[in-house]
Amino acid sequence: MTILAEFAPLLPWPGDGRRITALLALHTMSTTLDIVRIPVLSDNYVWLMREPQSGAVGVVDPAVAGPILAEAEKRRWKITHILNTHHHGDHVGGNLEIKKATGCTIVGPRQDRARIPGIDVEVDDGDRYRFGEAEAEIFFVPGHTSGHIAYAFREQKALFCGDTLFALGCGRMFEGTPQQFWTSLSRLRALPDDMRVYCAHEYTQSNARFAVTVERDNRKLLERSAAIDAARAKGEATVPSLLGEEKATNPFLRVDVPAVQAAVGLSGGDPVAVFAEVRHRKDVFR
Numbered sequence: 001m002t003i004l005a006e007f008a009p010l011l012p013w014p015g016d017g018r019r020i021t022a023l024l025a026l027h028t029m030s031t032t033l034d035i036v037r038i039p040v041l042s043d044n045y046v047w048l049m050r051e052p053q054s055g056a057v058g059v060v061d062p063a064v065a066g067p068i069l070a071e072a073e074k075r076r077w078k079i080t081h082i083l084n085t086h087h088h089g090d091h092v093g094g095n096l097e098i099k100k101a102t103g104c105t106i107v108g109p110r111q112d113r114a115r116i117p118g119i120d121v122e123v124d125d126g127d128r129y130r131f132g133e134a135e136a137e138i139f140f141v142p143g144h145t146s147g148h149i150a151y152a153f154r155e156q157k158a159l160f161c162g163d164t165l166f167a168l169g170c171g172r173m174f175e176g177t178p179q180q181f182w183t184s185l186s187r188l189r190a191l192p193d194d195m196r197v198y199c200a201h202e203y204t205q206s207n208a209r210f211a212v213t214v215e216r217d218n219r220k221l222l223e224r225s226a227a228i229d230a231a232r233a234k235g236e237a238t239v240p241s242l243l244g245e246e247k248a249t250n251p252f253l254r255v256d257v258p259a260v261q262a263a264v265g266l267s268g269g270d271p272v273a274v275f276a277e278v279r280h281r282k283d284v285f286r
């Protein structure tokens with residue numbers, strides 16, 4: 001695609017601007033995202049990303065402003081966007097200060113527009129939001145909060161899912177129902193295995209401790225749990241993960257799997273009921 005686009009202006013098609021435009025359009029379909037993880041507060045991750053063709057720089061869920069502005073400055077990246085997934089303070093706390101410092105555009109969930117400080121662009125389920133030369137598909141994923149959204153960059157295989165889906169876990173159900181939450185998670189589960197899951201917290205090790213009490217015989221889960229312990233012992237991050245490994249090991253994505261249903265005494269049960277039970281067990285797990 002790139003080669004076609006580079007040669008396009010040289011081809012002898014006077015007056016055929018349409019065809020050249022089509023080739024250039026192909027070229028712009030393909031780009032990358034450079035994504036940087038910034039740990040803030042006790043266990044939050046803020047994601048700073050740059051789309052290199054346009055130079056667009058986005059911040060996903062800035063809990064705070066200072067460390068994000070400093071990281072962008074260090075890289076000489078000019079922040080052009082904030083992408084919010086939901087209204088919680090540890091996701092929007094840096095919005096106004098970053099906007100004041102950079103003049104960036106704040107994108108957030110339409111359903112939560114009253115709770116997203118400084119929101120400029122409201123997006124909703126099925127929207128496609130153009131970020132530089134990349135494009136995010138918006139998923140409305142209520143459950144943790146009533147207005148939560150996720151940004152899926154399909155071409156770049158990057159899913160920014162806030163507090164909906166965690167590595168080996170999911171968010172607490174503050175404002176939603178089990179039906180809503182399971183619907184949201186099952187929609188994210190339908191995305192490709194090779195998507196990377198950029199969630200907003202380093203909760204993986206405690207999530208793993210719970211997960212192995214649900215699926216004691218899941219070999220992939222036991223291996224993953226051991227790898228997580230080893231990584232955390234070295235102070236390494238466990239996020240992002242791969243969606244494929246979440247599908248294979250995350251109990252909240254597996255409530256329609258017989259082994260998980262049996263583990264919570266609901267063999268053959270409705271996945272919504274199984275989800276509610278697994279979520280409850282995690283809430284009271286110590």
Ligand SMILES: [Zn+2]
Pocket residue numbers: 086088091144163171
């Ligand atoms: Zn939250």
